Amino acid sequence: MRLRLSRNGLRAGLTASAALLMPLVAAAPGQAAPAGTAQAGTAASAAAAPGACPAAGTVTQGYSGSHDGVDIANAKGTPIYAVAAGEVINSGPAQGYGQWIRIRHGDGTVTEYGHMYHRDVTVGQRVAAGQRIALMGSEGDSTGVHLHLRVRTSTSTAVRGIDPVPYLRDRGVGLPCTPGSGGGGGGTSVTAWATANVRSCASTSCGVVSSVHANESYPANCWVKGQLVNAEGYSNDKWVQLPLRAGGVGYVSAIFLKGDETGGVSRPC
Ligand SMILES: [Zn+2]
Numbered sequence: 001m002r003l004r005l006s007r008n009g010l011r012a013g014l015t016a017s018a019a020l021l022m023p024l025v026a027a028a029p030g031q032a033a034p035a036g037t038a039q040a041g042t043a044a045s046a047a048a049a050p051g052a053c054p055a056a057g058t059v060t061q062g063y064s065g066s067h068d069g070v071d072i073a074n075a076k077g078t079p080i081y082a083v084a085a086g087e088v089i090n091s092g093p094a095q096g097y098g099q100w101i102r103i104r105h106g107d108g109t110v111t112e113y114g115h116m117y118h119r120d121v122t123v124g125q126r127v128a129a130g131q132r133i134a135l136m137g138s139e140g141d142s143t144g145v146h147l148h149l150r151v152r153t154s155t156s157t158a159v160r161g162i163d164p165v166p167y168l169r170d171r172g173v174g175l176p177c178t179p180g181s182g183g184g185g186g187g188t189s190v191t192a193w194a195t196a197n198v199r200s201c202a203s204t205s206c207g208v209v210s211s212v213h214a215n216e217s218y219p220a221n222c223w224v225k226g227q228l229v230n231a232e233g234y235s236n237d238k239w240v241q242l243p244l245r246a247g248g249v250g251y252v253s254a255i256f257l258k259g260d261e262t263g264g265v266s267r268p269c
Pocket of ligand 1: 069071
């Protein structure tokens, strides 16, 4: 069933979901949910969110005592994808890497991508797992076109990276990998057609952590089954998980998103 409704129709027909459309000024993006209201959100964040394949290619060098990361080689211009949702904290020139991108994820880990010849993202930008962030190159200290992927447990660069292979495995991604399959798959974006609250779990009983605005697009991770939201004779129990700018994730009822009943997000969480 399609859930395309006119905005006026939705507004007039809102019943249980009226609270979702309340003014959003009270909650700053990324604000923590009130204690005790985020049971589903807590459950969802207990395990690592689904990840995504960083790039197609051949693993030419693994993690070792002398190599702080994993190398994936392919042709110049091969797309590089964020392995997990998060916020871009660096994007620009970097010693050794030529250029680098660093993404901080909701669990505090940081992924680093090096040697690319083109970057798609800027500092402060939120990205979804599987969102394209760069194109593979051979900039910096590099002898061939490849992605150097490094994973850190914090934003500090003083501590050596951890092995990306088990990190990716925990997120459902094995190397080598095919972008868009396995793990979190390719990144998705959703477009809201009404302003709505983003909550700490897939229910109106959970705290508001952010908001989406009409006709704006947002990176999305996956969908979950949550509270049934009724509007205009339609009902929808699908909620879409969005990465939050401040880290972590939030949920918005898919009834406020364009597309099919999961807002166009095919991947369950
Ligand atoms: Zn390397």
